[in-house]
Amino acid sequence: MKLELQGISKAFGSFYANEDIDLVVEEGQIHCLLGENGAGKSTLMNVLYGLYEPTAGRILVDGKPVVFRGPGDAMAAGIGMVHQHFMLVPVFTVAENVALGAESTKAGGILDLEVTRKKIREISDKYGFDVDPDAIVEDLPVGVQQRVEIIKALVRNAEVLILDEPTAVLTPQETDELLDIMRQLKSNGTSIVFISHKLREVKAVSDVITVIRRGRVVGDAPPEAETTELASMMVGREVKLTMDKEPANPGEATFKVKNLSVISSTGQRVVDDLSFEIHRGEILAIAGVQGNGQTELTEAILGIQDRVTGSITLEGKELLGRSVKQVLGSGIGFVPEDRTVDGLVPEFTIAENLVLDLYDKAPFAKGISMRPAEVKKNAESRIAEFDVRTPSAENLASSLSGGNQQKVVMARELSRPLRLFIASQPTRGVDVGSIEFLHRRIVEERDGGTPVMIVSTELDEVMQLADRIAVLYKGRLIGIVGADTPRDVLGLMMAGVSPGEAEGSHQDNPDDMEGDFA
């Protein structure tokens, strides 16, 4: 099936999220849409999937114009979409999820899941998905849940599959598996629209790359194009993909974690006997696949985990057992992993968000009376310093793009003298241009002599920022290695292989991918 978009525009008020976009997806091709966050990739796909009505332009399937009034129309025309955030019912089985919305029934309207189960097994066998139709979705790993989404589309006879940032939630190994699946689907004649901002994956799997910037098509590129060239097309200017940072100049170890264990509310030991130290003027990156105890580790330091044992000391003072306010007050800057959940109050103004954890401190408050003039002054200088793109400090935080929201959080946490800086996923969902800026600020903080802890599931980010890398797996520390450790060794460690073994198997298989970033 050949899919064409002709002159698609989508406006929200006076803002054009897509403007005059032409795109041709040939049968059996993997067509990549490359662009920064907020470039309009998702909007375009929502138009294609019938969720938005285009302001102008038309969609052609096999040369015939079509109009989609909703996802149902798009599905009927053979278009399937796997959203970045899965649309699955967690407590349903795989078969129930796949059947949902297209249930087969026996006489009398009784649900017939056997038909669905059979289809799932067929597809699963054909592509080596290894999915049990009767497994409960919430028990499955993220990578398998994603396959369920793909099965959902294939069961509905999708000939064009849209994958919206599919690798954002996957481990490096799962990512490689997904790329294999995509190649298989392609060889079976399925076309794939692959949305991503990760150049490594895009180059590895695409047949054609279309770069989108600020709602417009900038141009097409072959997958052989240089990484730097693609990045420049995406951002619209020269970008440095590698950080040139000075080697660390570590001082004394001031932040010490000893035998730290955290028990979750469900009774699981999510952080298991962790011990590490961070020196002044050094960045320790905590690497690991999402959900291996990183969140709980940072929350334990911040003081919002209840069942914690061990010891966390900063400059000799014990932090365990203190309130969040006291922990922050002891000189810790904290960037939580999910800015919209933990880092910002979307309904507050940018100025208010910039003092979210400083509102009761001088100069922003005197007694219990706040001083709006100081809050405003602070906002203006932070906005200028961090180049937050907003018409005014009085705009709501929810009006900002992800990258600018993250700048607000970082600006707030870096705006005072720190004894320790902790940032989780400092650049998640942030565009390439902002990543460069935020990374530079983190390194500046390090160079100022602050111990820095970065938690990231993005291996590229870890390798760029870290002076040392600590790998977590199932709450345990697999090892602390140097920043020059090869990528696939880290990948193995993230899967629980000890550093020694990982090193060994790396020798056997030394093909390392190059040009990684973002």
Next chain:
Amino acid sequence: MSQSELSPGVPPPTHANTINEQQHGIWVRITQGPGLVSVLAVFVALVLGGLLIAATDAKVATTAGYLFSRPSDFFSALWAAGTDSYVSLFQGSIYNSRQGFAPFLETLTVSTPLICAGLGVALAFRAGLFNIGAQGQIIIGSIMAAYAGFAWHLPFGIHLLVVIFMGVLGGAVWGGLVGLLKARTGAHEVILTIMFNYVALYFLDFLLNTKAFQRPGETNPISPILDPSAVFPALPGSRLHLGFVMAILLTILVAWILNRSTIGFEFRAVGANPAAARTAGVNVARSTILVMAIAGALAGAAGVAQVAGTEQVLTAGIAASLGFDAITVALLGRSTPWGTFFAGLLFGAFRAGAVTMQISTGTPIDIVLVVQSLIVLFIAAPPLVRAMFGLNRKSKNKHPKTPKHAAPAPAAPASQGGGA
């Protein structure tokens, strides 16, 4: 450049909106949406109320019988029935030639407890709490204030202050208990406040049947009259008392707390995003207890205004339906202090004028309750009101009106520049 960095006003429907976030969005829209919706809701409710009055009017019914022979009769009767009631409502609540502005003073009197309790509900709304316990908080406040007013005999000046303090304290404790239970056990404040309302209501009934609260020598469920030293001084020739000044001061106080104080910042942060508030070091449990205590204190002040101002005795009906009207007042006022103040005045005017309306036009008082309920109904469904006035057009991007078959490639605004 900066244009493209700003995310569009309409978020893609497919993204991380969990059900909770959507519900939160609806909650914020209903409790804290734009004031325009309030104004339109009042307008629509009044029009519907007018039609309802007209529909039950005898003359309208008669003229409808010969609608086709003389339609003008019908329409003039319709207009007269609808407007006459509102004119007398106005005369009973603001001004009439016979009494001058005396009705307006009555409006202010009736508004006083509505404003105080409404502020309590509004404050809790802003902190993300649905305080429907104003009723119980008013009752407990009234009990404490009344007891201090008739049982203790203190010097002039001090006595009133003690009465106010006791009433406010009673409300604060009753509200604070809800906050404490929610913070410590995670119980939902709606269930808690409903149950606390019942407890307060029947506790009052019980007290009024005890010797301590009955008039000496009587068995009726009514308390002794409060000491003259324990009541608000009133404006001569009216029922308007100094409690109204208290309501104004409380409005200013709540406005200051919400917008200019650190605790108000905490309340709003907890209300809008408790997770972020906690991460920023706000003690969410303490904030919940504090906001419920202050909300209760404000409702307690409404109780004081009732026993030490308007009624001057404690009866089983002391709180009437004030606590529930306070919810509607806070909703109509969009949970802002001054919005609540003026919404309280409006509802006070309805209450004050309804009596005159019934006497002069025969329209039952209950029609005012219908109008009040309609107002809340429209506020609770903002898209309905916006749809009525055609304010929804901008966001109608999901439902294509015209098929796009015929649309030739790009339209004007999109064709300014080439693609690749």
